[in-house]
Amino acid sequence: MNLFSFPIVKTFLLLIFSILFAFYFHPFFLFLLIPFIYLVFKWKKYYYLIFFLSFSLYTYFYFPNSQKSQKKNFISQNKIRNYIERTFDNYLEKENKGLVFGLFLGDKTKLSFGLKEIFRKTGLYHILAVSGLHITIFAFVMLIIFNIFQIPFSLRYIFLIPLLFLYAGLCSFQPSILRAGLMFLFISFSYFLNRKTLPINNLFASGVLILLFSPLTLFKTSFQLSFLATFGILYLYPYFDTLINIKNNLIKNILISPFFVSLSAYLATLPIIISTFGNIPTAPVFANLVIIPLVSLIIPLILLVLFFSLFSPFFTLIFSYSLNFLLKILIILTKFFSQIFPLIGVKKEYGILFFLIFLSLIFFCYSFYQKNP
Numbered sequence: 001m002n003l004f005s006f007p008i009v010k011t012f013l014l015l016i017f018s019i020l021f022a023f024y025f026h027p028f029f030l031f032l033l034i035p036f037i038y039l040v041f042k043w044k045k046y047y048y049l050i051f052f053l054s055f056s057l058y059t060y061f062y063f064p065n066s067q068k069s070q071k072k073n074f075i076s077q078n079k080i081r082n083y084i085e086r087t088f089d090n091y092l093e094k095e096n097k098g099l100v101f102g103l104f105l106g107d108k109t110k111l112s113f114g115l116k117e118i119f120r121k122t123g124l125y126h127i128l129a130v131s132g133l134h135i136t137i138f139a140f141v142m143l144i145i146f147n148i149f150q151i152p153f154s155l156r157y158i159f160l161i162p163l164l165f166l167y168a169g170l171c172s173f174q175p176s177i178l179r180a181g182l183m184f185l186f187i188s189f190s191y192f193l194n195r196k197t198l199p200i201n202n203l204f205a206s207g208v209l210i211l212l213f214s215p216l217t218l219f220k221t222s223f224q225l226s227f228l229a230t231f232g233i234l235y236l237y238p239y240f241d242t243l244i245n246i247k248n249n250l251i252k253n254i255l256i257s258p259f260f261v262s263l264s265a266y267l268a269t270l271p272i273i274i275s276t277f278g279n280i281p282t283a284p285v286f287a288n289l290v291i292i293p294l295v296s297l298i299i300p301l302i303l304l305v306l307f308f309s310l311f312s313p314f315f316t317l318i319f320s321y322s323l324n325f326l327l328k329i330l331i332i333l334t335k336f337f338s339q340i341f342p343l344i345g346v347k348k349e350y351g352i353l354f355f356l357i358f359l360s361l362i363f364f365c366y367s368f369y370q371k372n373p
Helices: 006-022 027-043 047-065 073-090 094-105 113-122 133-150 152-169 176-194 201-215 215-217 221-236 239-244 247-277 285-307 314-338 349-372
Strands: 278-281 343-347
Touching: 006 201, 006 215, 073 094, 073 152, 073 176, 073 285, 073 314, 094 113, 094 314, 113 314, 133 152, 133 176, 133 285, 152 176, 176 201, 176 221, 201 215, 201 221, 215 221, 221 239, 221 247, 239 247, 239 349, 247 278, 247 285, 247 349, 285 314
Parallel strands: none
Antiparallel strands: 278 343
């Protein structure tokens, strides 16, 4: 998989360089400009240079004074959030309510400090950031509901896409869910157009769109972690998959493959985790094998509680009991992993070293893909 053969990858890297150039101009960037300008003339694609200069100026002069970073919810979104909060108040225990807000809406303000610390120490804070996992489960549940109501297949995705972006709005359009929503949108379009699309292309295309309209998102930790985790899974996991030589598909699909998926995301995000938080969580690779399947059961139950609360208190009560039980299991398991796996404190400066190691791994995989296309 030659990353640099995709124009969208070049565009994404150019966007990042433009934003960094606009906000953190340093003499070192002049040295980076030399190979960049050389490549522009070599490719004879001068619009790259024009785009770079114009977008850098646009970012520098407009966005520092822009008020677009302020989050604004529509009245309808506020009403829906209020309804969700009332439902959780009525059917969930206090500690579970805060956890559900984190799991379902990415709102960690209602989570107790103790629980936040446990998730942070285990490196499982990512499940409280609405992302691709949540989008996939949400879409799956919605498609089942559409099937129950016998909505024509051709209309299901037409109804689903607005619902996904309504969900993203309820989550305040956090970068992680916006990235996942855009990727789902690209996949849906390719499906309707009967065209094949590469997930890695969808990832970079979503990154380009987000940064075009909101360059400051580049500096948000949630965007960096979400993008790198997805990149790690899409680019590193296929290489790890070639190392798996197990004939038993059940063991491979349930245990080995999820482990390497988790490892791929972990390795990709580790430089940012170290640079931002100054620690190395040792639990995620193993804890994800248990926590992710559990969360995959919890999110559908949240949707079922909200759905039946509209017309059936009886079924709402039944599903809320199951939801409360699974949330307690989640908390117990998270506490268990926090006690078994230590959180290793390191200097934030070491993040650069781990970033170089990660780049080396990327180039190693790049060489592998070149030899084994």
